[in-house]
Amino acid sequence: xxxxxxxxxxxxxxxTMGGVxxxxxxxxxxxxxxxxAGREAELSQALRSLGLSFxxxxxxxxxxxxxxxWTGRDQAFLIGPLLEGLPAATTDQSDGWAALSxxxxxxxxxxxxxxxxxxxxxxxxxxxxxxxxxxxxxxxIWRDGEGFTLLVFRSMAQTAxxxxxxAMKALAARxxxxx
Amino acid sequence: xxxxxxxxxxxxxxxxxxxxxxxxxxxxAEGAAPQAWDDYLxxxxxPAGVTKDLWYHELGCASWLRVTRNTLTHEILAxxxxxxxxxxxxx
Numbered sequence: 001x002x003x004x005x006x007x008x009x010x011x012x013x014x015x016t017m018g019g020v021x022x023x024x025x026x027x028x029x030x031x032x033x034x035x036x037a038g039r040e041a042e043l044s045q046a047l048r049s050l051g052l053s054f055x056x057x058x059x060x061x062x063x064x065x066x067x068x069x070w071t072g073r074d075q076a077f078l079i080g081p082l083l084e085g086l087p088a089a090t091t092d093q094s095d096g097w098a099a100l101s102x103x104x105x106x107x108x109x110x111x112x113x114x115x116x117x118x119x120x121x122x123x124x125x126x127x128x129x130x131x132x133x134x135x136x137x138x139x140x141i142w143r144d145g146e147g148f149t150l151l152v153f154r155s156m157a158q159t160a161x162x163x164x165x166x167a168m169k170a171l172a173a174r175x176x177x178x179x
Numbered sequence: 180x181x182x183x184x185x186x187x188x189x190x191x192x193x194x195x196x197x198x199x200x201x202x203x204x205x206x207x208a209e210g211a212a213p214q215a216w217d218d219y220l221x222x223x224x225x226p227a228g229v230t231k232d233l234w235y236h237e238l239g240c241a242s243w244l245r246v247t248r249n250t251l252t253h254e255i256l257a258x259x260x261x262x263x264x265x266x267x268x269x270x
Binding site: 057058071072073116130131132133136138 | 186187188190191193194237238239240241242260262
């Protein structure tokens, strides 16, 4: 098979404004993992070899660059490794999503203009994840270290960028007039 | 209006899609009398008070919920996962 040139949804762009940095993230292959009924323990065993565990609702966990994030009832996205023969329904979703990283001291403030959740660190500490709307877009969001990673449908990458950029501009304008 | 998703926590009504009465959970068995199918498809109560209906957490965890609410006071009394109800029914 010929090897094709992969194009990322946002051409790797990044933008810093005020206390927020928005950048495209390249998380690696994304596989949705939905455990077969009654075989959850087997799946946990298989994930343990990577240092991961099947995430409880609204959480994620990671180990040496591999990550698994809860994305719905009995479903998670495994990001990074490709595993064969898991006791779960697995689907390659890599090309279906655009990943955005939002970091900096005002990252939560910018995102909270679009996502109706309390994303401040007290309510949404590292290790937390959520399925939530980013304005009208279905998104997956989790807090990693300094900021957040978001997944939106790839077809909405530019819209998501535009929405977040608009929120960043509004925040920066507010800071400029000292309000 | 806010619904307390059993998985995601309290979320805004706009994240949910309204489907209709919980009657949809009680599908008649194959070969049931036409009357049972007629009831299932067309006949609904319209209570002034407590009612149970199905909602879908479209912009969240994609779960179906059974919401118990009061149409007079707009109070939400319970939100349950349909999957759990089914699991209990078959257990």
